[in-house]
Amino acid sequence: MKILVGIKRVVDYNVRIRVRPDGSGVDTDGVKMSINPFDEIALEEALRIKEAGNAEEVILVSIGGEACQQQLRTGLAMGADRAIQVQADSHIQPLTAARALLKVVEKEEPGLVILGKQAIDDDNNQTGQMLAALWNRPQATFASKLQLDGDKATVTREVDGGLETIEIDLPAVVTTDLRLNQPRFVKLPDIMKAKRKPLDTISLEELGVSPENDIKIGQHEPPPQRSRGIMVEDAAQLLKELRNRGLI
Amino acid sequence: MSTNDKHVLVIAEHDGQSLNASTARTVHCASRIEGEVHVAVLGKDIDSVAEEAAKIEGVNKVIAVSGDHLADPLAANLAPEIASLAEDYSHVLGPSTTFGKDVMPRVAALLGVNQVSDIMSVEGERQFKRPIYAGNAIVDVTVPDGVKVVATARAASWSQAEAGGSAEIEKRSATTEPPGHTRFVGLKAGGGERPDLQSAPRVVSGGRALGSSENFELVFKLADKLGAAVGASRAAVDAGYVPNDMQVGQTGKIISPELYMAFGISGAIQHITGIKDAGTIVAINKDPEAPIFEIADIGLVGDLFSIIPEIEEQL
Numbered sequence: 001m002k003i004l005v006g007i008k009r010v011v012d013y014n015v016r017i018r019v020r021p022d023g024s025g026v027d028t029d030g031v032k033m034s035i036n037p038f039d040e041i042a043l044e045e046a047l048r049i050k051e052a053g054n055a056e057e058v059i060l061v062s063i064g065g066e067a068c069q070q071q072l073r074t075g076l077a078m079g080a081d082r083a084i085q086v087q088a089d090s091h092i093q094p095l096t097a098a099r100a101l102l103k104v105v106e107k108e109e110p111g112l113v114i115l116g117k118q119a120i121d122d123d124n125n126q127t128g129q130m131l132a133a134l135w136n137r138p139q140a141t142f143a144s145k146l147q148l149d150g151d152k153a154t155v156t157r158e159v160d161g162g163l164e165t166i167e168i169d170l171p172a173v174v175t176t177d178l179r180l181n182q183p184r185f186v187k188l189p190d191i192m193k194a195k196r197k198p199l200d201t202i203s204l205e206e207l208g209v210s211p212e213n214d215i216k217i218g219q220h221e222p223p224p225q226r227s228r229g230i231m232v233e234d235a236a237q238l239l240k241e242l243r244n245r246g247l248i
Numbered sequence: 249m250s251t252n253d254k255h256v257l258v259i260a261e262h263d264g265q266s267l268n269a270s271t272a273r274t275v276h277c278a279s280r281i282e283g284e285v286h287v288a289v290l291g292k293d294i295d296s297v298a299e300e301a302a303k304i305e306g307v308n309k310v311i312a313v314s315g316d317h318l319a320d321p322l323a324a325n326l327a328p329e330i331a332s333l334a335e336d337y338s339h340v341l342g343p344s345t346t347f348g349k350d351v352m353p354r355v356a357a358l359l360g361v362n363q364v365s366d367i368m369s370v371e372g373e374r375q376f377k378r379p380i381y382a383g384n385a386i387v388d389v390t391v392p393d394g395v396k397v398v399a400t401a402r403a404a405s406w407s408q409a410e411a412g413g414s415a416e417i418e419k420r421s422a423t424t425e426p427p428g429h430t431r432f433v434g435l436k437a438g439g440g441e442r443p444d445l446q447s448a449p450r451v452v453s454g455g456r457a458l459g460s461s462e463n464f465e466l467v468f469k470l471a472d473k474l475g476a477a478v479g480a481s482r483a484a485v486d487a488g489y490v491p492n493d494m495q496v497g498q499t500g501k502i503i504s505p506e507l508y509m510a511f512g513i514s515g516a517i518q519h520i521t522g523i524k525d526a527g528t529i530v531a532i533n534k535d536p537e538a539p540i541f542e543i544a545d546i547g548l549v550g551d552l553f554s555i556i557p558e559i560e561e562q563l
Contacts, residue, residue, distance in 0.1 A: 011381070013498065013499065013518070014518075016384075016517060017381040017384035017385055019385045026380075026381060026385050037499065093362045094353065094362055094363070095356070095357060095360070095361065095362045098357060120381070120382065120498070121380065121381060122380055123365065123366065123379065123380050123381070123382065124353075124363070124365050125349050125353070125365055126353035126356065126357075126362070126363050126365065127353075128353075129323065129350065129351075129352075129353035129354045129357065130353050130354070130356065130357035131357075132323075132324070132354065133327060133353075133354040133355075133357035133358050134357055136427070137429065138324055138427075138429045138430040139323055139324060139350070139354065139430075141323075141346075141349070141350045142346055142349075142350070154433065157346075158346070158493065159346040159347070159350075159435070160345050160346045160347070160444060160446050160447070161263070161435060161437060161444070162435055162436050162437040163435070163436045164321075164432075164434070164435045164436075165433035165434050165435075165436075166322065166430060166431060166432055166433055167430075167431040167433055168429060168430050168431075169429040169430075172429075178492060178495075178499055178500070179492045179493070212360070213360065213361050213362060213392065213395045214362065214392070215362050215364060215389050215390065215391055215392075216389065216390040216391075216392065217387060217388075217389055218375075218387065218388035218389060218390060219387070219388045220380075220385050220386065220387050220388075221385070221386050221387075221388075222384075222385060222386070223379070223383055223384065223385070223386055223524065226524055226529070226543040226545075227543075228541065228542055228543070228544070228547075229529075229544055229545035229546055229547065230545070230546055230547070231541075231546075231547045231548070231549070232546060232547070232548050233548075234548070234550070234555075234558070235548075235555050235558035235559045235562060236558075236562060237548075238530065238532075238546060238548050238559065239559060239562050239563070241546055242507070242528075242530070242546070245528065247506065247507045247527075247528055248474065248507075248563070
């Protein structure tokens, strides 16, 4: 079985986000970029499945400009076998991403597609579900545990009400939540080895996909800021303040 | 009703017995968009849930769709049915809960549209504001004319629409067949008797300063006295004091309780991101320089091991 893992190049989660003064977007100049953390978990899960002998090949795919090859190389250094960059210059919305992924899926015929539950830039949380819909296959979102059993998988999902378990037939799309695993660190020799692993590029146009029904992105603004309130001296004063405000 | 009519369909969230509070929040959001608000309740044996939905103020009609394969909240089974209902509406809205986040994008893809995730405010019939970068930026988005609006309403931004309505209920049978590739096994409720962290009006959280999982019991005890949910900082989770599902912050849960009490949490950016929509933030920390005091409405510098029992005693 092949496993296809989607990764997105995003602003690193430790970077403090600043909205550009003209509201045209978020400042990304000279900012550290990384693999979306949930996608890193997706890749780790795929590697573990392969290491357990349940998959033969882990294929990475990223949609974006040339710069995303950097994240693909990092993913190859983590242990993926090969990578595909779907060249796209403009900002790609989830439906277009899902359509592009579907084309790759049709070509590669993976038994499992693992994606992050959401990218931490746009926070859309849509692409995995959309791919599953277009592919007409099962989806298991917010996965915190994944067990393979032949042509089936049992997935534990982190839902608001607790932990939900579902059983899905393969092939399927799984999206990862934080608890699924702890991604490994990349070792230096692996970075060297990753340079020799195959990385193919194909454009959105070559896949026959063009953006449709895109949502128009307008002005950006920073969120309302909270300001420093009052300080109290002890527990009694704190409770008095909370009572005065009708909070307890 | 033709597709030109501007009406909003709200997808109800429920557990088969009662309506989830997120439904009334989504109705509140939907009522800011022009046109009638209809609520679709999909499931099996859903009469009482449909009646509950009919009582939400601002709801013009409830459509109760029943089918054996709709009994469990499986996106693969629900999405085709919702997509077929959507034909009669200009807008389809779901809650931005794990239920809504799971099913709505599948609906959007079946309808060939992108989704507007996490509506914070309605600026126009097809114009909305939504958070990106974990709420560190707000963006104004517009769905092009002639494209169906599929969206989720961000729970923290919408209070529940009041009760007091009496909408008619239209009963229908499911028109779609289950794909059969996805099966519900079970749900194990988290947190036991305590309120759900995501939706609780009061949350008490602990940080690394608690020092151990035994000491974290102090936080649990206080929370129980307050009827509050319990959260934790990433540092406390990483230190192994509590499980990860209690983590509040950018990589954990983003919450907006009326009252948030942080004990021994310094206030890293990633934690602040998860609480900045809270009504009132109370911070108790030994370090007067802790960044959490910059955003706290009420701050108290002191030793939490003496302060927590004092608060509990005086409640």
